[in-house]
Amino acid sequence: MIDVNKNIERIRLSKGITRKFVAKKCGKTQQWYWKVEKGLIIPDAINLQLIAKALDVDVKNFFEEKLNETLNKQLA
Structure with a gap:
């Protein structure tokens, strides 16, 4: 099973971006974003797109x- 929330967190950390930054870019609270990363909230497609845009990834x-492997292919 793919842990979307863990992948979101890994990408954020690999880019050195704070939770506060992502939350603000998404127009959400830091608490909301923290719950997303912890798997307590499953974001819908619109919110996943907002998070992706904030992290500058697809x-x-x-x-x-x-x-x-995916991130390395993008950077190559």
């Missing part, structure tokens, strides 16, 4: 099982 990266 939303499909959230669903990749081999996240590192």
